[in-house]
Amino acid sequence: GAVVSQHPSWVICKSGTSVKIECRSLDFQATTMFWYRQFPKQSLMLMATSNEGSKATYEQGVEKDKFLINHASLTLSTLTVTSAHPEDSSFYICSARRRATEIKRVQETQYFGPGTRLLVL
Amino acid sequence: GQSLEQPSEVTAVEGAIVQINCTYQTSGFYGLSWYQQHDGGAPTFLSYNALDGLEETGRFSSFLSRSDSYGYLLLQELQMKDSASYFCAGPNTPLVFGKGTRLSVIA
Numbered sequence: 001g002a003v004v005s006q007h008p009s010w011v012i013c014k015s016g017t018s019v020k021i022e023c024r025s026l027d028f029q030a031t032t033m034f035w036y037r038q039f040p041k042q043s044l045m046l047m048a049t050s051n052e053g054s055k056a057t058y059e060q061g062v063e064k065d066k067f068l069i070n071h072a073s074l075t076l077s078t079l080t081v082t083s084a085h086p087e088d089s090s091f092y093i094c095s096a097r098r099r100a101t102e103i104k105r106v107q108e109t110q111y112f113g114p115g116t117r118l119l120v121l
Numbered sequence: 122g123q124s125l126e127q128p129s130e131v132t133a134v135e136g137a138i139v140q141i142n143c144t145y146q147t148s149g150f151y152g153l154s155w156y157q158q159h160d161g162g163a164p165t166f167l168s169y170n171a172l173d174g175l176e177e178t179g180r181f182s183s184f185l186s187r188s189d190s191y192g193y194l195l196l197q198e199l200q201m202k203d204s205a206s207y208f209c210a211g212p213n214t215p216l217v218f219g220k221g222t223r224l225s226v227i228a
Contacts, residue, residue, distance in 0.1 A: 034215045043208060044164065044218045093163055097214050110214045115163040 003027055004096050006113035013084055014121055020080045021116045023094030029074035030096035034110070035067075038091040050077045084120045092116045123147040125209050125219035132225045133199055141194045141222045143209035151213040153192045155183050158221070159205045167207075168194065199226050 003026040013019050023033055032051050036044040048069050050056045056069035068080040077096075081088055093115040125145045133139040143153065152171040156164035170176050170185035170192060182195040196203055204226045210216040 032214070043220045046215050046217065049215055095215070110216055112163050112165075117161075 002098070002111045004030075004094065004111045004113040006092075006094055006116050008116060009114060010117050010119075012119045012121065015085050016083055018080055018082045019084055019118060020078055021092055021094075021118075023077045023079070023096065023113050025075045025096040025111070028096075028098050030077075030098065031074060032097040033071060033077040034095040034097070035069065035077075035079050036093045036095065038093060038115075044093060047079075081118065084118070086120045089118055089120045092118060123212065123217045125211065125217065127207075127209055127219040127222045129220065130223045130225070132227060135199055135201060135226055135228050137199050138195065138197050139199060139224065141196075141207050141209075141224070143192045143194070143219055145190050145192075145209070145211060145219075147190075147212040147217075149212060150187065151211070153183070153185050153209055153211045154216060155181075155194045156208045156210060156218075157205050158208065164208060196224070201226050201228070 005024045007022045011019055034049055035047045037047050038044045046059050047062045048056045048058045050069045050071040052071045052074050058064045066082055071077040094113045095110050097110050127143045152169055154169045155167040157167050158164040167181055168176055168178055168183035170183050173185055173187055175182055175184045180197045185192040206221045206223050208221045209219045
């Protein structure tokens with residue numbers, strides 16, 4: 001169990017367009033989802049925390065108007081990169097956290113999706 | 122703030138044992154996790170320590186000393202497929218990741 005999917009896995013777009021990335025928890029309800037970004041040969045950097053039914057909390061330095069996050073249900077969060085530019089090209093990874101009452105293995109409360117690779121031309 | 126420090130690169134021979142260290146500075150601590158990431162892939166969970174001591178999972182073990190703010194990942198009987206980046210992460214959710222250690226296993 002505890003599968004998280006992301007769609008699309010790859011996206012190539014022109015500069016100035018917007019790109020939407022979906023993150024779904026397939027077999028559990030995720031009250032909280034996290035969005036990370038990873039540039040080549042670097043670590044994962046947390047961009048924002050998304051809570052179902054409320055506004056996302058963004059990390060310092062992340063533009064909330066550029067990276068729109070919507071967490072409309074307990075199984076879906078979306079990240080929209082608006083007016084994408086080449087410097088936004090990166091690997092975007094979402095992660096979902098189970099409801100506290102559903103955590104069976106305290107060791108692994110945060111489950112990662114397979115990532116979405118974005119290339120902006 | 123929170124930071125996790127680990128070596129940037131490690132090279133080891135196939136069949137050998139390698140230890141990847143992680144020191145951390147966090148406000149509050151709930152546990153140290155380890156993730157493996159192959160090139161082009163997402164991180165996959167390896168191990169977790171909430172208490173001091175050694176946790177063993179097959180060829181991988183992880184150790185934690187909370188008094189020293191220190192942990193390590195131990196990989197035994199190294200195989201070529203273990204060549205990847207390894208991240209320590211903590212202390213709670215959302216996970217904060219160390220910069221990663223790139224392990225190269227050579228024949």
